[in-house]
Amino acid sequence: MLDVLDPPAVREWARRSAQALGAARAQIDALNVYPIPDGDTGTNLHLTLLAAADALDALPDTADHDATWRALAHGALLGARGNSGVIVSQALRGLAEVLRTAEGRAADLRTGLARAAELATAAVSRPVEGTVLSVLATAASAVRDLPGDLAAIAAKAAEEARVALARTTAQLDVLARNGVVDAGAAGLVIILETLVDVVTGVHGRHEVPAPARPVIREDDEDAHGYEVMYLLDAPSVDRLREELDALGDSLVIVGGDGLWNVHVHVADAGAAVEAGLAAGRPHRIRITYLGGRPHVTGGRGVVAVAAGAGLAALFRESGAVVVTREPGTSPPLAAVLAAIREAGSEVAVLPNDAAVRSVAAAAAEIAREEGTVVGVLPTLASVQGLAALAVHDPARRFDDDVLAMAEAAAHTRHGHVWVANREAMTSAGVCHPGDVLGVVDGDVALIGTDLREVTQDVVRRLVSASSELVTLVTGGETGEGLAEAVRDLLALERPDVEVVAYAGGQGGYPLLIGVE
Numbered sequence: 001m002l003d004v005l006d007p008p009a010v011r012e013w014a015r016r017s018a019q020a021l022g023a024a025r026a027q028i029d030a031l032n033v034y035p036i037p038d039g040d041t042g043t044n045l046h047l048t049l050l051a052a053a054d055a056l057d058a059l060p061d062t063a064d065h066d067a068t069w070r071a072l073a074h075g076a077l078l079g080a081r082g083n084s085g086v087i088v089s090q091a092l093r094g095l096a097e098v099l100r101t102a103e104g105r106a107a108d109l110r111t112g113l114a115r116a117a118e119l120a121t122a123a124v125s126r127p128v129e130g131t132v133l134s135v136l137a138t139a140a141s142a143v144r145d146l147p148g149d150l151a152a153i154a155a156k157a158a159e160e161a162r163v164a165l166a167r168t169t170a171q172l173d174v175l176a177r178n179g180v181v182d183a184g185a186a187g188l189v190i191i192l193e194t195l196v197d198v199v200t201g202v203h204g205r206h207e208v209p210a211p212a213r214p215v216i217r218e219d220d221e222d223a224h225g226y227e228v229m230y231l232l233d234a235p236s237v238d239r240l241r242e243e244l245d246a247l248g249d250s251l252v253i254v255g256g257d258g259l260w261n262v263h264v265h266v267a268d269a270g271a272a273v274e275a276g277l278a279a280g281r282p283h284r285i286r287i288t289y290l291g292g293r294p295h296v297t298g299g300r301g302v303v304a305v306a307a308g309a310g311l312a313a314l315f316r317e318s319g320a321v322v323v324t325r326e327p328g329t330s331p332p333l334a335a336v337l338a339a340i341r342e343a344g345s346e347v348a349v350l351p352n353d354a355a356v357r358s359v360a361a362a363a364a365e366i367a368r369e370e371g372t373v374v375g376v377l378p379t380l381a382s383v384q385g386l387a388a389l390a391v392h393d394p395a396r397r398f399d400d401d402v403l404a405m406a407e408a409a410a411h412t413r414h415g416h417v418w419v420a421n422r423e424a425m426t427s428a429g430v431c432h433p434g435d436v437l438g439v440v441d442g443d444v445a446l447i448g449t450d451l452r453e454v455t456q457d458v459v460r461r462l463v464s465a466s467s468e469l470v471t472l473v474t475g476g477e478t479g480e481g482l483a484e485a486v487r488d489l490l491a492l493e494r495p496d497v498e499v500v501a502y503a504g505g506q507g508g509y510p511l512l513i514g515v516e
Contacts, residue, residue: 002199003150005104007068009198014053014072017194020206021046021187027208031183033215034131034174035083035250036227036265036290041183044082048089049191051079069100077261078231078284083250084184086229086263087120087132088191090254094119106150113140113157125241125251130171132184138164139192154199158192165189166209179212226269226366227288232260234280243275265290269369270333273362277330285362289369300394300401301343304350304385305331305360308506311382311473318389320350327508330356336363346373346398348405350385354442375402380442381414382504383471383514408516415440415458415513417451417482451478452485455511459486460493462515467497473504473512482511 002009021028021042028042055075059067073096076089094116102108117140120133127133142160143153168182169175175182190206197203227250234240237253237260244251248266255261262282266272269287276282304315307327315322321343325331336359340347347367351360357376364374375398379385388405396404416439420431426444431437438446438458445461448454463470470490472483483501490497504512 045187048085069096299344310505471514
């Protein structure tokens with residue numbers, strides 16, 4: 001019998017909860033009819049607690065209360081899956097807020113459960129009775145003023161949670177129609193009962209109430225089409241919460257301290273991701289198609305993102321579906337997704353800029369859920385995209401074609417020149433307005449005053465003994481003069497290297513340079 005929920009006990013609780021949820025996963029999945037009848041709540045809760053347990057296992061044995069509870073909350077936040085998993089991760093965060101600075105005694109657990117219920121409810125845009133939220137609130141309320149030791153508090157919370165679980169059937173029409181309890185709440189009860197096992201040392205059975213009748217999962221014609229989840233680095237999510245609440249339902253945003261886990265059901269997955277891009281940096285984007293039969297066209301295709309009419313024309317002439325963007329900006333996710341849908345059932349995407357890759361990856365996730373096979377290539381510059389497209393062969397197996405294109409891009413060094421419009425610190429030092437910057441493989445390598453001289457110096461740095469082809473993409477009249485300067489240089493220093501030039505028309509960059 002434990003008097004204190006110390007770090008070893010927290011580790012054991014997390015691991016046993018993950019194991020218990022794993023054992024009950026199929027039964028909990030069978031209950032899942034709300035908010036979406038997708039039958040995966042048990043799986044999602046299992047994965048959420050497994051992530052929390054793994055985070056604790058990564059700590060040294062000497063980790064104190066603070067480190068232990070922080071790891072539990074952080075692991076659950078990063079690994080949270082589905083609506084219920086995200087809510088439970090926030091409940092664990094609430095417990096951690098209290099218990100990481102406390103001894104872990106009975107009074108601390110009472111306060112921690114109250115904070116868990118408070119945070120979990122606040123994370124949901126539209127709380128509903130008959131769910132994991134109401135069961136958690138009942139458990140917290142039942143022990144708020146209860147005297148007794150740690151075991152008594154844990155046991156009472158679990159007991160009242162199971163009673164509240166039985167009530168959920170009558171609290172939601174969809175649960176009553178199917179004769180089931182709420183799936184997420186069933187998982188929460190197991191987590192609380194496992195805490196009792198750890199505190200008392202007596203390991204009981206954790207039963208999942210079976211459906212009272214066969215569950216019929218009918219498609220909801222009014223349901224939104226996608227579940228969108230992502231981690232988000234952002235200082236605040238207040239505006240994001242408003243935007244996503246207007247876009248869809250089942251909105252849950254949990255976390256804090258600059259890291260958030262976002263979950264929402266929407267008709268337009270692209271808009272949900274774009275809202276995240278506007279708020280901060282979304283990553284680990286997961287998009288699940290919830291129903292219906294999206295149309296996927298046949299054939300093999302390539303999507304290329306281009307900045308400039310000339311570049312767009314070059315990519316189109318090579319057979320790509322083109323998404324245009326303004327220099328220095330990313331294209332709308334909806335535009336990239338539409339291009340993928342147009343391109344075919346097997347599509348290679350060329351972002352051609354580091355900043356565009358996240359948008360391309362998000363569009364690819366949505367397209368994959370719709371049945372399209374998509375590969376996003378790591379092209380960081382337009383010249384790498386041109387090199388990749390040059391070896392594209394629709395007669396090859398898709399995986400082999402993507403590999404060949406990726407290798408062509410990887411073997412293409414890239415650079416460009418541009419004129420600074422403000423003072424800034426660069427990897428080559430401080431630049432001032434009017435300075436000419438020479439960029440080599442994404443980094444500012446030199447700062448000068450003469451466009452021609454800087455361009456020739458960039459080319460010298462890019463060209464090696466094994467170089468065979470230099471591709472130049474000009475922007476405006478200045479770019480044409482720079483292309484001639486490169487030709488003159490290579491005619492003298494490397495006459496064995498072939499030079500090709502195209503009118504790209506891109507703004508901001510007089511000359512783009514690729515070396516294969």
